[in-house]
Amino acid sequence: MNTTAQNDRDLIGLLGAGKLGTAIGRLAAEAGFPLAVSVRPGNPLYDLTLPTLLPTARLVSFEELARTADILILALPQPALASIDLSGVRGIVVDATNAWAATDGTHADNLSASGTSATSTAPDHAAANTSTTPTQNTTAALQARYPELAIVKSLNHAGYTELSAEARPHGAPGRRTVAVAGDDAAARSRVAAFIDAIGFDPVELSSEHAPLLEPGGVAFGQRLELADWPANIVATRR
Numbered sequence: 001m002n003t004t005a006q007n008d009r010d011l012i013g014l015l016g017a018g019k020l021g022t023a024i025g026r027l028a029a030e031a032g033f034p035l036a037v038s039v040r041p042g043n044p045l046y047d048l049t050l051p052t053l054l055p056t057a058r059l060v061s062f063e064e065l066a067r068t069a070d071i072l073i074l075a076l077p078q079p080a081l082a083s084i085d086l087s088g089v090r091g092i093v094v095d096a097t098n099a100w101a102a103t104d105g106t107h108a109d110n111l112s113a114s115g116t117s118a119t120s121t122a123p124d125h126a127a128a129n130t131s132t133t134p135t136q137n138t139t140a141a142l143q144a145r146y147p148e149l150a151i152v153k154s155l156n157h158a159g160y161t162e163l164s165a166e167a168r169p170h171g172a173p174g175r176r177t178v179a180v181a182g183d184d185a186a187a188r189s190r191v192a193a194f195i196d197a198i199g200f201d202p203v204e205l206s207s208e209h210a211p212l213l214e215p216g217g218v219a220f221g222q223r224l225e226l227a228d229w230p231a232n233i234v235a236t237r238r
Contacts, residue, residue: 009033010194013069013091015062015084017046017053020096021075023160025054027167027198038065040080066090071194073155086146092187093146095139096155098215137211139181152182152191153210157220166223167199177224179203181210188235201226204235 012028014021014037025035035057039046050059065072066088073094074081086093139153155163155178166176178200182188192202203226205212212219212233222228 009197010070010091010190011036011068012194013038013065013072014057014075015065015072016040016075016080017050018075020155020160020163021073022053023164024073024075024096024155024198025057027163028194029054029056030167031197031199033194033197036060036065036069038062040076063088071191081142086142086149089146089149092184092190093142093149093151094155094191095142095151095153097138098156098220099138100215137207138214139210140207143207150182150184150187152180152184152188153207153213154178154180154191154195157213157217157222159221162223163200169199170196174225175199175201177201177203177226177229179205179213179219179229181205181207181213183207185235203229205233206235209233 009032012025012033012035014025014035017025017037017039021037025037029035035054037050037054037057037059038061039059046059050057060068062084066086067090069089070091071094072089072091073096075096076084078097078099081097139151143149143151158166158176158178162176163178168175178195180188180191180195180202181204182191183206188204192204195202203224211217214220
């Protein structure tokens with residue numbers, strides 16, 4: 001990946017340091033992004049393990065993370081988001097969560113999410129079949145709760161092992177895509193630049209297509225390249 005001096009990069013905030021969060025954090029660090037991490041209270045083990053998992057990251061309070069992160073990535077289980085107040089967030093919020101009905105329910109008030117991402121056992125949908133759009137849109141529920149925030153859906157439709165294994169330099173052939181769905185074009189573009197920097201081709205979508213990235217959606221768990229995305233749903237091509 002391209003590396004740049006950290007003062008030229010957005011400060012990436014990770015809310016949650018499970019398998020998905022640490023995978024994203026490693027990619028961000030390799031690309032030269034400064035990192036700050038906040039975890040739920042009551043887990044002192046993170047003080048010991050975080051320096052090993054993400055040696056360049058700073059462990060901070062949620063209040064500091066909300067105040068300082070340019071891009072704040074949510075990597076928490078679904079029930080946790082309902083008890084977290086995001087109203088003080090200054091930067092762009094990336095909803096990297098998924099709703100898992102079997103364990104977390106489906107009501108929009110849960111504001112969805114799981115730090116667990118898609119794996120190779122995700123449903124085998126055809127990439128171009130956009131007619132099987134699931135009705136859930138957990139990012140829309142989050143946006144409705146915080147209309148003042150710039151929120152996009154991304155980094156939830158590939159497994160953490162796939163993210164770790166498939167990052168490639170800009171311009172490399174056969175690069176995997178990671179979609180960014182949202183209606184704030186500036187926020188979407190900024191997150192897309194981050195996705196590109198950590199090793200994936202970004203695909204920008206409007207928020208109405210965010211459910212394609214969620215469990216049951218046609219992009220969830222699929223290894224898609226740029227040519228696999230139907231032109232009629234892509235908001236911006238790079």
